[in-house]
Amino acid sequence: MGRHREFDPDEALHTALQVFRRRGYEGTSISDLTEAMGITRPSLYAAFGNKEDLFRRTLDLYERQHLCFAHVALQAPTAREAVERLLRGYIDVLTDPLSPPGCLGVNGAVACSEASEPIREELIARRIVNENKLRDRLETARAGGDFPSDEDPADWARYVVSIGLGMAVRAASGASREELQRVVDVAMRSWPTVPR
Amino acid sequence: MGRHREFDPDEALHTALQVFRRRGYEGTSISDLTEAMGITRPSLYAAFGNKEDLFRRTLDLYERQHLCFAHVALQAPTAREAVERLLRGYIDVLTDPLSPPGCLGVNGAVACSEASEPIREELIARRIVNENKLRDRLETARAGGDFPSDEDPADWARYVVSIGLGMAVRAASGASREELQRVVDVAMRSWPTVPR
DNA sequence: CATATACCATACCGATTAGTATGATATACT
DNA sequence: AGTATATCATACTAATCGGTATGGTATATG
Numbered sequence: 001m002g003r004h005r006e007f008d009p010d011e012a013l014h015t016a017l018q019v020f021r022r023r024g025y026e027g028t029s030i031s032d033l034t035e036a037m038g039i040t041r042p043s044l045y046a047a048f049g050n051k052e053d054l055f056r057r058t059l060d061l062y063e064r065q066h067l068c069f070a071h072v073a074l075q076a077p078t079a080r081e082a083v084e085r086l087l088r089g090y091i092d093v094l095t096d097p098l099s100p101p102g103c104l105g106v107n108g109a110v111a112c113s114e115a116s117e118p119i120r121e122e123l124i125a126r127r128i129v130n131e132n133k134l135r136d137r138l139e140t141a142r143a144g145g146d147f148p149s150d151e152d153p154a155d156w157a158r159y160v161v162s163i164g165l166g167m168a169v170r171a172a173s174g175a176s177r178e179e180l181q182r183v184v185d186v187a188m189r190s191w192p193t194v195p196r
Numbered sequence: 197m198g199r200h201r202e203f204d205p206d207e208a209l210h211t212a213l214q215v216f217r218r219r220g221y222e223g224t225s226i227s228d229l230t231e232a233m234g235i236t237r238p239s240l241y242a243a244f245g246n247k248e249d250l251f252r253r254t255l256d257l258y259e260r261q262h263l264c265f266a267h268v269a270l271q272a273p274t275a276r277e278a279v280e281r282l283l284r285g286y287i288d289v290l291t292d293p294l295s296p297p298g299c300l301g302v303n304g305a306v307a308c309s310e311a312s313e314p315i316r317e318e319l320i321a322r323r324i325v326n327e328n329k330l331r332d333r334l335e336t337a338r339a340g341g342d343f344p345s346d347e348d349p350a351d352w353a354r355y356v357v358s359i360g361l362g363m364a365v366r367a368a369s370g371a372s373r374e375e376l377q378r379v380v381d382v383a384m385r386s387w388p389t390v391p392r
Numbered sequence: 393c394a395t396a397t398a399c400c401a402t403a404c405c406g407a408t409t410a411g412t413a414t415g416a417t418a419t420a421c422t
Numbered sequence: 423a424g425t426a427t428a429t430c431a432t433a434c435t436a437a438t439c440g441g442t443a444t445g446g447t448a449t450a451t452g
Binding site: 187190 | 219220222228304312323348355360362363366375383384
Binding site: 003004 | 426427428429430431432
């Protein structure tokens with residue numbers, strides 16, 4: 001019943017992701033979006049709700065499509081390898097030549113007006129979820145003797161995520177893959193070994 | 197000749213710094229500023245030019261007043277100590293209870309609309325200046341035998357700045373001093389020693 | 393004291409913001 | 423075929439954006 005939609009919502013969502021990723025949440029206007037997506041304002045609102053809803057859906061898509069490597073990385077045999085795969089994989093996302101540089105989660109709303117505070121908090125919450133996954137991985141590593149028992153998994157998860165955040169800011173500023181690889185090279189040198 | 201200004205420009209600039217630091221460049225409106233500074237729009241424009249001029253002046257004030265510790269830190273006797281003082285001092289800035297958390301240089305414009313691209317580039321440029329100062333310090337350290345000759349000062353400067361950027365994002369998200377201290381604790385463990 | 397001048401207050405500017413009401417158009421179901 | 427309905431295109435809303443014109447007020451100089 002009714003007329004058919006003349007655009008592909010999934011394709012449109014991919015386009016929205018590109019725009020949001022380059023400009024952040026507040027830096028992107030509805031006009032920016034409709035222009036890039038090739039649809040009209042009412043079509044956008046009918047298909048995706050409001051700007052905030054649309055951003056959350058692009059966030060979901062981003063995690064599903066670009067951050068999915070993390071789940072696999074965490075399953076590496078050793079904790080060290082898991083972390084290294086995490087950081088190297090993240091570099092690929094940050095510098096993907098087909099997407100604007102940087103991370104949607106970081107570019108999204110580091111600082112913003114009061115109006116988009118909910119989005120900012122959503123991004124912070126999602127970041128914490130990911131950091132906790134890494135911490136849990138390190139905890140099982142410790143239980144399995146793959147991570148020193150006198151080291152705090154939370155400390156190391158925090159460290160690794162901080163490196164990631166730093167790289168994300170750098171990438172958004174135009175850092176090259178090679179530059180970021182060297183950051184990881186140095187960062188991994190502090191990785192603790194299990195005394196035996 | 198003429199009427200006296202009824203507000204203290206320096207005090208007003210300090211207030212502007214607080215607002216910009218919390219909200220970033222684009223997230224801050226002129227109304228936000230005039231309201232916080234307790235002055236009218238024409239007064240603001242008469243005293244500080246336009247929004248971009250005002251932001252650059254708050255940036256100068258920020259570097260003069262909050263980032264000045266870096267210059268001193270770099271003069272520490274050893275490279276390692278210089279870097280550690282740099283990072284610890286930065287934590288103090290990021291979590292100063294009298295100011296909004298985070299760094300003006302990072303919060304300022306990670307992502308933004310096309311309109312404020314000049315500000316974004318200004319911030320990136322200033323960041324590079326600071327990283328180069330650190331790199332130079334490490335280079336003289338290497339020349340003086342205080343830093344391994346087979347290590348690249350640029351790599352380590354990049355690493356240290358990345359840690360700083362990561363902490364800045366964390367701080368803006370509400371990270372505590374203690375949390376950030378632990379990041380530095382871990383980060384410093386990779387610091388190279390000179391073979392002797 | 394008179395006058396020139398700098399500041400303040402108010403009200404405004406056009407442009408843009410997110411979001412929507414309206415009417416035309418095209419499709420699916422009865 | 424007829425009708426219900428969902429989409430599309432256009433035009434619109436009130437609010438806010440950065441920035442300014444205007445006119446009153448206070449002060450410094452002659």
